[in-house]
Amino acid sequence: MRAIHFMMIDYIKVKQQLYFMPLFIVIALVLWGQGFSFLMPFSYMIFVAIIFATAPFGACKRGDAGFLVLLPSTAAHRVMGRFLYGMSFAGLAVVCSGIFMAYYQITGYEIETWTVAVSLFILAFCILVITLEFLLLYLVGEHLAPQLLGIVRVAPAMASFFAIMYVMDDVKEMGNISMDSSVGLSIMYHMGSEMVQIGGIAVAAALAIWAAAIVICVKVTKRRDFV
Amino acid sequence: MELLEVKNLSKHYKAFDLQNINFTLPKGYIMGYVGPNGSGKSTTLNLITNICKSSEGEIRINGISCEEDAVAYKEQIGYIGDEFYFPDTFKVKNIRRVLKNFYPTFSEEKFDGYLNKWKLPEKKPIKDFSRGMKVMLMFASVLSRDTKLLVLDEATNGLDPVMRTEILELLQEYVMDGERSVIFSTHILSDLEQIADYIYFIHQGRTVLYDAKDELIENYLLIKGERSAVSGELKKELIGVIDNAYGFEALLPSDKAGLLGSDFHYEKPNIDQIVVHYIKDGR
Amino acid sequence: MKIIISNQSELPIYAQIREQLKEQILNGQIPEGSTLPSIRQLAKEVGVSVITTTRAYSDLEAEGFIASMQGKGSVVLPIDNSLLKEQSLMRIEEGLTTAIETARTMGMSEEELLEIFKNLLER
Numbered sequence: 001m002r003a004i005h006f007m008m009i010d011y012i013k014v015k016q017q018l019y020f021m022p023l024f025i026v027i028a029l030v031l032w033g034q035g036f037s038f039l040m041p042f043s044y045m046i047f048v049a050i051i052f053a054t055a056p057f058g059a060c061k062r063g064d065a066g067f068l069v070l071l072p073s074t075a076a077h078r079v080m081g082r083f084l085y086g087m088s089f090a091g092l093a094v095v096c097s098g099i100f101m102a103y104y105q106i107t108g109y110e111i112e113t114w115t116v117a118v119s120l121f122i123l124a125f126c127i128l129v130i131t132l133e134f135l136l137l138y139l140v141g142e143h144l145a146p147q148l149l150g151i152v153r154v155a156p157a158m159a160s161f162f163a164i165m166y167v168m169d170d171v172k173e174m175g176n177i178s179m180d181s182s183v184g185l186s187i188m189y190h191m192g193s194e195m196v197q198i199g200g201i202a203v204a205a206a207l208a209i210w211a212a213a214i215v216i217c218v219k220v221t222k223r224r225d226f227v
Numbered sequence: 228m229e230l231l232e233v234k235n236l237s238k239h240y241k242a243f244d245l246q247n248i249n250f251t252l253p254k255g256y257i258m259g260y261v262g263p264n265g266s267g268k269s270t271t272l273n274l275i276t277n278i279c280k281s282s283e284g285e286i287r288i289n290g291i292s293c294e295e296d297a298v299a300y301k302e303q304i305g306y307i308g309d310e311f312y313f314p315d316t317f318k319v320k321n322i323r324r325v326l327k328n329f330y331p332t333f334s335e336e337k338f339d340g341y342l343n344k345w346k347l348p349e350k351k352p353i354k355d356f357s358r359g360m361k362v363m364l365m366f367a368s369v370l371s372r373d374t375k376l377l378v379l380d381e382a383t384n385g386l387d388p389v390m391r392t393e394i395l396e397l398l399q400e401y402v403m404d405g406e407r408s409v410i411f412s413t414h415i416l417s418d419l420e421q422i423a424d425y426i427y428f429i430h431q432g433r434t435v436l437y438d439a440k441d442e443l444i445e446n447y448l449l450i451k452g453e454r455s456a457v458s459g460e461l462k463k464e465l466i467g468v469i470d471n472a473y474g475f476e477a478l479l480p481s482d483k484a485g486l487l488g489s490d491f492h493y494e495k496p497n498i499d500q501i502v503v504h505y506i507k508d509g510r
Numbered sequence: 511m512k513i514i515i516s517n518q519s520e521l522p523i524y525a526q527i528r529e530q531l532k533e534q535i536l537n538g539q540i541p542e543g544s545t546l547p548s549i550r551q552l553a554k555e556v557g558v559s560v561i562t563t564t565r566a567y568s569d570l571e572a573e574g575f576i577a578s579m580q581g582k583g584s585v586v587l588p589i590d591n592s593l594l595k596e597q598s599l600m601r602i603e604e605g606l607t608t609a610i611e612t613a614r615t616m617g618m619s620e621e622e623l624l625e626i627f628k629n630l631l632e633r
Contacts, residue, residue, distance in 0.1 A: 005328040012321045013314050059314065065278045066312030071329045144336075184243040225279035255550070256560060399554040421523075424559040439561050445522060485615050495522065 002073045006081025007088070009068070010056040014183055017055050024048045025096060032100065038111065040118050042097045043164040046126045049089035050157035053130045056085060057137045057145040058153065065226035075222040079138070083214050086130050094123065113193055120199025122164055127206035129160050131213045138217040230254045230408045231275070236284035238270055245270045245432040248284070252425065255405035257323070259296060259423035260412040260438070261502055262449055267432040268412035269309075272380045276306050288376055302330065305369030308380035311361040313368075315354045319347070322368060332373035341367035358385045366397065377401060379411035383419065391418055398422060416498045426498055428505070435505050440498065448479045449500055452491035461486045467504030478504040511540055511547075513556055523558055527566035535575050535586055536594075546576060546584040575599055 011018065028041035028048075068078065097119065101111055133156055137145040231252040238245040245267040252258050260268050274278040275286055277293045285292060289403070293300040306312075313322055319342065326333045338362040342349065345363040347356070347421060356364065362382060369377065377398070382392050398409050399422055411420060426443055428436040450465070453474050457465070464486060478496060479487070487493065496504075513530050515523055528567070534540045547555065553563045567584055570576045574597075576584045613623045 002329070005325070008328070009314075009325060012325075013316055015316060061314070063308065063310035063312050064314050066276070066306055066308040066310065067314070068275055069278045070301055070304060071325070072298040072307050073329070074297045126355065172237075223280060225273075395557065398556070399557070402560065403550050403554060405550060421558050422553075424561040440559060441522065441524060441562055441565065485612070488616075495520070 002071075002077040006071075006073070006078050007084045008081075010082060010085040013053065013059040014052075014055040017052065021048075021052075021092075022082055028096065029100075031047060038097075038100065038104070038115055039099060039118055039122070039164075041162065042093065045093035045096055046090070046164070047157050047161040049126060050129055050133075050160055051154060052089045053086035054133055054149055054153060056082060057142070058149045060142050060146055062143055062226075067227050076218045079218045079221050080214060083134060083210070083217070086134060087127070087210065090123065090126050090130065093126070103205045113196060117195035117199045120196065120203055124199070124202035124206040125160065125164075127203070127210055130157050131206070131210045132156075135213050135217065136210055138220055142221070143226065149175035228253050230289060231410065232285070232287040233271075233275070234285040236274060236286065237282050238274060238279065239282045243267070243270075243432060245274075248429070248434060250425075250427055250437055252377055252408050252410060254408055255402050256424040257409045257411070257422055258427060259416060259419060259498070260410055260423040260427045260429070261416055262414070262435075262496065263502070263506060264414055266430050268414075268429060269380055270432075271429070272378055272410070272412055276304060276378055277301065302332075303375040304378055305372075305374035305376070306378045307365045307369060307380070307382040308361065309384055311353075311356075312365070313353055317353055319349045319353065319364075322353075322364075326368055326372065326453040330342065330372045334371050338367055338371035341371060359390050362386060362390070362394075366394070370401075372396070375407050377407070377409040377411075379409065381413055383413065384409065388418070395419065395422055395434070420498050423498075428498075428502060430506055436501070443498065443501060444495055446481055447496050447501055448481055448484060448493045449476065449496035449504075450474050450479050450487070450491050450493050455488040456488070458486070467507035469504070469507055476504075513528075513552075515556060515558065524562045524569070525566040527556070527558075527563060528569045531566065531570060532573075532575060540586055542588045545582060546585050546586065548583055564605065601609050 015137050024045070030118040032038065033046055086222045104111060137148065228252045231250075233248055233250050236245070236248040236295075243265075246291070248271055250258070260271065261267050270279065274281045277297070288300060288303050288346075291300050291303070323335060323338060326338070327335065341363075345360070345367065347360055347364055347367065353364065358457075379398075383394055386394070395418060397412075401407055402409060411419065411423075416423070418441070423440050426436065426438065426440045427434070438446070447466075451474060454470065457475075461483075464479055464483045466480075468475050468477040478501060479493070484493070511531075511534060513527055515526055519526055521529065525560075531540070531546070535542075546552070549558055549563045549567055553560045556563070567576065567578070571578060571584070575587060578584045578588055594629060610623065
C-alpha cells in the first residue's frame with residue numbers, strides 16, 4: 001500500500017507533464033485513423049510510455065528528501081512505487097490498445113494474429129527498456145538522476161520508436177505484408193499462433209527481469225544517502 | 228525515560244568526518260545542537276532522520292532503531308529542514324492527501340486549523356510562498372499528527388523576530404506534556420538559547436562540549452581586561468583569547484575565578500560566546 | 511505572581527526565578543497553601559528551559575518554601591521563622607567564608623580583614 005502511495009506521489013510530481021497525456025492518446029488515434037496498421041498507434045503509445053516512465057527522476061530534488069525519506073516507509077516502498085509508476089504507462093499503452101482493438105473487432109474488422117504477436121514483442125521490449133533505464137538511474141542515484149536524465153531522457157524512447165518503425169517499415173497497410181518484408185515479420189506472419197505464445201513468454205520474461213531490477217535497486221538505495 | 232539515544236555515531240565522507248557522537252535526550256526536553264557552519268550539525272540530524280546512513284553507531288528513538296522498524300521509527304519524527312522540502316509541483320491539497328495516506332495519526336482538522344491560524348493560502352502554488360510561509364507550512368504538516376521527536380535543522384534561519392518568537396512558543400508547547408522532545412541545530416542560538424535544556428556543541432565533526440545549558444553557563448566566566456594584567460598562571464587557564472586594541476576577552480572556567488584579581492571585568496557568558504571562544508582556542 | 515527575567519543580571523536565570531518567588535512568598539503576595547504553576551507551565555510562560563525552572567523549584571523546596579505534592583503540584587508552605595533564621599545564618603556564613611577565602615588567596619592578614627569588616631559595618 002505504501003508503494004502505491006509513493007506511486008501517487010510520483011504522479012503528483014510530474015502532473016504538469018501528465019496533462020499532455022490525452023493529447024498523445026488522440027495523436028495515436030489519429031495515426032490509426034490515417035489507415036496505419038494497428039501496430040503504429042501501439043508502438044506510438046509505447047514510445048510515449050518510455051518517455052513518461054522516467055519523468056519523476058527528473059523531478060527529484062535534493063531537498064525533497066526531508067519529506068519523502070521521512071515518510072514512514074522503507075527504501076523498498078519508495079523504489080517499488082517508482083517502478084509501479086513506470087510500469088503503469090506500459091499498462092496504459094496496453095489498455096488503450098486493447099480498447100482500440102475491441103472497437104475494431106466490434107466494427108467488423110479482424111485483427112490478425114501476427115499483429116498480436118508483434119505487439120507482445122514490442123511490449124516486452126518496452127518493459128525491458130524502462131527496466132534498464134530505471135536500473136541505470138538508480139545506480140547513478142536519485143540525487144544525480146536529474147542531470148543524467150537531462151541528457152538522455154528522450155534518447156531511449158526515440159531509439160526504441162525508430163527501431164520498431166524500421167522493423168515495420170514494410171507494414172504500411174494492415175495485413176498488407178509481402179514475402180520480401182523483413183525476415184522477422186515474415187516469420188510472425190507465417191507462424192501466427194505459435195508466435196503469440198512466444199511473445200507471451202517474452203513479456204513474462206521481461207516482467208521477471210523488471211522484478212529482479214526492483215530487488216537490485218532496493219539494495220542499492222537502501223545503503224545510499226539521499227543527499 | 229530517554230527519548231533519543233545516540234551512541235558512537237560516526238559518518239565518514241571523503242572530505243569530512245563526523246566522529247563518535249554520543250548523547251541522550253530525555254523525554255520532555257529541548258536540545259540545541261550548535262556549532263559553526265560545516266561542523267557536522269546537519270550531518271548528525273540527517274543521520275537521525277535516516278536521510279543519510281551512518282558509517283558506525285546506533286540511533287534509537289523510544290528504543291526503536293530505524294533498522295529494526297523503519298515505519299515505526301519515522302512515524303515518531305517530525306522534521307523541519309533549512310530547505311523547503313515539499314516538491315515544487317505540490318499544492319497544499321496534495322500535501323494533505325499524502326500526509327493522510329502515510330500517517331494514521333494525521334488530523335485534517337488540525338492541519339486546516341494551522342493553515343487558517345498562519346494564513347497559509349490553499350490555492351497559491353507553494354513554491355511561491357515566502358520563506359516564513361514555507362517554514363510555517365512545514366510546521367503545520369508536522370504538528371498536525373502525533374510525533375515524539377521534533378528535529379529542526381536551522382529551521383528559524385531567515386525568519387523575522389516575530390516568527391522566531393512564535394516558534395519558540397510552539398516548541399515549548401510541544402514539550403509541555405513531558406512526553407515529547409525537540410532537537411534543533413543552529414549556528415546562532417540567540418533567542419533559542421533560553422529554551423534549550425541541553426547544549427551539544429560540535430566543531431569539525433568532533434564533540435567540544437555537551438551538558439545542561441545552565442551548567443555550561445555557570446561553568447564559565449567571560450573575562451575582559453588588559454593583557455598586561457594577566458599572570459602566567461591565569462594565562463594557562465584562559466580559553467580563546469581574543470585581543471582588540473584596548474584589551475582582551477576570553478573564557479575562564481568558573482572554578483579558576485580565584486586567579487582573578489580586581490583588574491578584570493567578568494560576566495556570565497552566553498552560549499554563542501562560549502562557542503566563539505572555544506573555536507578561537509582551537510580545542 | 512510575577513517573574514521578570516533580566517539578561518543583564520549577575521544572577522543566573524534559575525536564581526532570579528527562585529529569588530523573586532521567595533520574595534513574593536515572604537511578603538505574602540503568594541499566600542501560603544497556594545499552588546505554584548507546574549515546572550513545565552512556568553517554563554513556557556517565562557520562556558526559559560525546563561531544567562532552569564526545575565532547579566528554581568528544587569532550590570525553593572530544599573529551603574523549605576514549597577513542597578511538591580503528588581498530583582497537586584508545588585504548594586507554598588507556611589513561613590517558618592526558625593527556618594528563615596537558619597537560612598539567613600547560612601547565607602551570612604557563606605558570604606563570610608568567601609571573603610575569608612579570597613583574603614587568604616591574596617595573602618591578607620587577619621587584622622587587615624577584620625579592619626575591612628569593621629569599616630564596612632560602620633558604613
